[in-house]
Amino acid sequence: MASALQGFRFTARSCACAPLSRRCAAQSVARRRAFATTPLRLEKERSPEQKEVLGKVEKAVGYNLDEELAADKKELQDLLNAEIEFGPAGPDLSRRKKKLKETFLNYGDPEPFEDGDFDEDNHDDLPSLAHGELEQHREWRHYARLAAWEMPLLTKLAKPFEPPTADMSLRFRYTTYMGESHPAEKKVVVEFSPADMPNLTSIQRDKLRKLAGPRYNPEEDIVRMNCEMYETQAQNKRYLGDLVDTLLKEARDPTDTFADVPLDTRHHHFKPKPRFPKEWVLTDERRDQLAQYRLQMEKKDQKLELEGQLVDGMKKIETVISRPIPQEALPEMVLAGGKSTAGGKGKGKKVAVRR
Structure with a gap:
């Protein structure tokens, strides 16, 4: 489709027939109409046949050919003007960065991007904390793969447990x-x-x-x-x-048996371990004695209850709770160095306190 449109475009340009002398004439390198402010005018009006052909071409192409020709002329004219004023366009050289002044913060070896070998950091990398999290996640996945694929294979190497014998003393x-x-x-x-x-x-x-x-x-x-x-x-x-x-x-050396050397245990601290007294062991005789003592105490309580001398703890508590609480008199405030009187102020020295 692009090649067909380009063909129509060249055909339309060829319809704008310029004189042969103008085509073959030498073009000046200098700018034309350098001080003119009016646009260029068409040197010759088109014939009706040319206009009809151009109209059909424009309908087929979908855009105005005159506007395209004017845009191309303007673009060429701008390029010529730029070459005349500034010269031909050179290679696109990267702008060299200004070297920073050496201070305490940047003193030392230059950064890699300052020499042009690497690009400057765009702060698009993960921080060190995130890299640590990724490393930990990789370690978890590694152990998960071991547990899923290699651990079951260890059952082939399993051996029954054998307790150590008398020969294995270490x-x-x-x-x-x-x-x-x-x-x-x-x-x-x-x-x-x-x-x-x-x-x-x-x-x-x-x-x-x-x-x-x-x-x-x-x-x-x-x-x-x-x-x-x-x-x-x-x-x-x-x-x-x-x-x-x-x-x-x-x-095993029989030359010296160290029989005359006592065993030194000063390096070890013996901790006393409390033991249950033998007298507190609950034997059958001790059970019989406790049973007889409890029976005697029950008979004594029954005798005191019949005489009315047995103390009832619940009644004592209710009696104490039912008593009215005595109200204590509030202390009377007196001045320092004197006594208060009923009808006037007491004598004394007033002391001012700075707050």
């Missing part, structure tokens, strides 16, 4: 923070009882308790040690295992 304890990095995550604690260690005599067990020193709990008979010197839990566990082997080796 109990290790680990700490985890569910995927988060923490300095206490590498800590490993080992506990064992000297009485559960195999192939030890009573003298060797006592020596082992003395070698443990302040790590021995005399109340629970447990030795507790921990290690967090290394970066991984496996290394700390290996160190604790070697340390226990060294203690057992020294405890």
Whole structure:
């Protein structure tokens, strides 16, 4: 459709026949009618045949050809005027931004957009708080995918629980923070009882308790040690295992049994635990005594009630409530340094108070 309209336009222009001498004549580069204020006039009137053809073309095209020709002439004339006054149009150079003065706020390395490598921030990015929320949401989705697709596969590796046997005397304890990095995550604690260690005599067990020193709990008979010197839990566990082997080796050494060294328990604070007195235990004899005492008290109350000497608590309370409340007299105000009289003011010194 556009090509057809363009063809009609060229046909209409060709109908405006200008003299051949004008077409072929050399055009001046300078502006024509530089100081004129009147528009250009048509040099020659069109014939009726040309007007009829132009009318048909305008009806087919849908717009006035004379107005289009005038607009094209005006556009060309404006371009020529601009070239004459300002010269030919050069390349579109980006305007260089003025460098800001170095102050305390912008002192240092220049921003990326100042060198032209990046565009200036248009404040269309999310803030850091929103990026943190997105990161947390991604982590939740990651664990949700693990729970939905990978957790059910772990049932194939499940093993039945087997309680520790007598040979497993060491109990290790680990700490985890569910995927988060923490300095206490590498800590490993080992506990064992000297009485559960195999192939030890009573003298060797006592020596082992003395070698443990302040790590021995005399109340629970447990030795507790921990290690967090290394970066991984496996290394700390290996160190604790070697340390226990060294203690057992020294405890089995027959050269010195430490029999003359007493067990030092000053590092442990014994907390007193209250115990129920044996005298308060409710035995059958104690139940019979309490039953006889209650029966005697009931007989005594019945005897006092018949004599009228038994005190009724409800009646005492009603008697106290029914008594009238005495009204206390209000204190009489007197001046400082004197006594008040019935007919006049008392003598005294008046003191002014500044408020």
